[in-house]
Amino acid sequence: MKRLGKAEGGVRQALEYAFHEGAQFVTLTDGKTWSFYLPAEHGSYEDRRVFMLDLFERSASESAEVLYRYLDQERVASGEALETARKEYRNKNRRLAAREAIPESWHELVERKDKQLVELLTDAVESKSGIRPDEKDILNFLSRKLTADVLVPVHPPKPRGGTSSRETKVPRNIKSTDKRSFVLLGERFSYGPAIDAMVLILSELAKSDPTFLQRCSEHPAFRGHKRKYVARSAVELYPDRPDMAEKYRNLPGGWVAGTYLSNQLKIKIIRGAAEVAGITFGRDVIIDF
Template identity: 40%
Template sequence: MSKRFAEAIEDLARGIGAGSFRSEAEISQGVIKRVLHELGWPVFNVQVVAPEFRIGTRKVDYALCHPAGKPSVLVEVKDLGKADGRGQKQLFEYCFHQGVPIAVLTDGREWSFFLPSGQGSYEERRFARLDFIDDDSSHAAETCERYLNFDRVKSGEARQRAERDYEAFRRQKEAASNYAAVWSRLLGGPDPLLLDLFSEEVGNETGVRPEPESAARFIRNQARAAVASQGKPKRTRTKRRKVAPVPAKVGRGDPPSFTFRGETETFKSGAEVLVAVFDKLASLDPDFCRRYSEQHRGKVRRYVAKSRDLLYPGRHRPASASHRLPGGWWLATHCSNPGKVKRIMKACEVAGLKFGRDVIVHIPVGSRQGETA
């Protein structure tokens, strides 16, 4: 992903926010063509970037073709705020007649990517969405590159990635449908790992680890309250979420791993993943450790500190329970695997990164694998 493309998206976002593109035609010429040009498409070759491409008695705004005259991607352009369900229906009718692998619906600001050959409703076939104004420009550029880069479309790589990401998103949605039942079961037990994590966090905050039965009773009460509240649903308006490409699902038996902006490394333990994430973020930003130390700490201990003694005050821990970070800071590595994931999520907040997109980690939480002694 080029820095120039991200800067072009920032420029377009400013123009969209200022109202510089007032019609579908202005969006098509000023936004869509510029994006396609940045992605390597020969925008003046009407056999490759075909405007008003005719499909039967209908026309789609752009057909991105390879070979010339054969659409690989269809792009339907709408006025700002009009890239809605009606636009999706129209776009899918084009795809049905043409058999196009990837479809894009956009109003210049919001971009939705669909796999027409997928299953279910139009919404269920959408595998990625981005917003030029709300989303980070680097993420927006990376997403467009992933599915619309000229060379990747020609080689078939864009189609393969779209199919993989759609399937991963579909599996994630299927998994999400079981969240409530699994969560209720974990709380009702409660699960030993959940109880251990809760007790550990209480100990970090207060310096006193709760009695197991007391902590378990509290968790069970929370579960009962949650179940009771489900019987009295409140009518609320939900804000539409923007969905980023979902990484391929990681198998339960796969080794711990850390993916940073597409580059993946595997490790022997969850502690090594924790160290790798903090090493990476501290090396990219000299002020990261200071900000993390100030924003995320327990009442009696630090997770990142200038002195190793502040990590486990009043407790003896071996040298392996801490790690020296760039800039002379120290990281506490002794915590449960769910605790490691939680600290990595907090690190992403401090660094201004999106957990699950810019930073992806796999640390087994079904066992204590990788926990420092």
């Protein structure tokens, strides 16, 4: 149990203590957010978090269901709660592994000019145009597609005039655990609080694409159950909480970003921003709070 707003700062201490004591399941809360961890599993602290419940973001019925799933006395005593958490952890990691394999699998299909892929594309063209295309045209298209996927970056930030002190290129083997800095498209940025990193990433990506923040606002990662995380006005960020109206940061083009966010939500927003920009989190955006 931590003071309100301090739960994220106690993750390392809680998991290390649990690991040494042999605890298999950990709940960390500040009263508002409830995080459930499997301390003995592999990966970063975020990887070992099975679920994070934000009472501000969820309805009463949703919150009750989550708390029952992990903390009901009978389920905990029987081991059912622990088994549920382990199953969800495995499913989450399997889905992530599959998702990350999609680009490489597509690349391989195009590179070897997979027969089924060629036939599917040929049939689709014939259905749309009424004319069956020549196989050579299909193969040439796939070759160009392969080259474009490899060589053309999507929405790269435009260089600003003059020489920037942040233009140092980062080697490929840079680690995401470098303290208080992140890497965006090969450029390292320093930051203070975690919210600074989120706002800076959104701002940098918005500089080269005037539609970026609009598209972000339509992405599921930028919306909670009751509020938006990026909007045109602070009122949209906290529709039911006028007392929170000042908790925001300005973004380019008159947009604003809410700051009353857990670190898990900030990472979710950054991942969503990478998807909108057409870049890869963990490669083009390297950060870990």
